[in-house]
Amino acid sequence: MTDVEMLGRLFAALGADDVPGWVASEVEEGIPQLARYRLLRALAQDVRDWDAAAVAAVRDEIASAGGHAAVGVEDIARAVARETTFSVLYRLADPDGDDLPVELRRQLPGWALVETVSAGEVTGRVLGGLYEDLGVVLDAAVGAGRSGTVAAGWIWGTNLRPFCESLAAEVGYDFDDSDWPAVETALVGTDDELPLSDWYVYPLVGRRHRVDLHVAQSVGGGEVSVSVQGAVDGPTRSRVALLLDVMAPCRMIASE
Structure with missing residues (x-):
């Protein structure tokens, strides 16, 4: 199986539309489209999971943290922003945190968020586990709910x-x-x-x-x-x- 055929099979396994277009972009332009698509697919799943039950859970969380008796739009917006940011940081830290079969994961590229100097040169140090400290920074910055x-x-x-x-x-x-x-x-x-x-x-x-x-x-x-x-x-x-x-x-x- 050629590299092009393998890419096509992996994009199809991820459920991508226009598989030939994604493959051509990766092969001809050198863009890591398979890794990009995998990350975007995981984030899209997180967005899809925001249903009525998730919104109700956010309301309960605000109330349990001492929020207003009548939860306002601002409260909901801030809570959703917090949950969304946490989700993005978690996905960045854990490429294998998606719902894909183990055998498929082993064939897919991942990603890492890395540090650069002011000139843009990569230092080689990974910014890992950012989601672990998000709550601490939020507490200091916007007064998020305390534990x-x-x-x-x-x-x-x-x-x-x-x-x-x-x-x-x-x-x-x-x-x-x-x-x-x-x-x-x-x-x-x-x-x-x-x-x-x-x-x-x-x-x-x-x-x-x-x-x-x-x-x-x-x-x-x-x-x-x-x-x-x-x-x-x-x-x-x-x-x-x-x-x-x-x-x-x-x-x-x-x-x-």
Whole structure:
């Protein structure tokens, strides 16, 4: 298969219209159209996801953060701008965060946002993870909602990993086998009788929200105290609280 044929197949797999036109531009003009199309496709999906439910979630988020009782157009516009900016920064940081099959992703180009000097020369340093610090800058610049307690309580230690995985799913974070050892190892030296600032903190920076998971074990017991801190919308806050309530009285047993 020639390079032109391969490009055509990949553009078609992404659902592009006018595949010959995209291919010709990449081959003849040297423009990285496949990478451009992949990024634009991901951003278009984010725009498409803004439906009535998403708008309602934004209203709930504003209200839970102490917004006006009657949410105005300015509040909605600022919230949408914040969510859109977060989405764009997340896509820039994670080319593989789209819905494409793994085998297709392996054949596609990605991208990186890099630093340049005043003359435009690339320094080689990548501006990675900008979405992680967006909230901090927004707080200082426009007075965005401050973080607070989303939910707090206790669960059995055997439930901690399922809780982490479920919480991560709520905020749009992919919690996997590389995350759990960090939490499991750090938990050993904690004590829930100490102030919250002395508990172990694991950030979950997801596609929808960022939360900080504070955990500490009950010395001499099987319980783990949990506090989830962050700025989330109303429905997410309710689901996280329900998740904590459900896992508190139950002991989950891992399958063999």
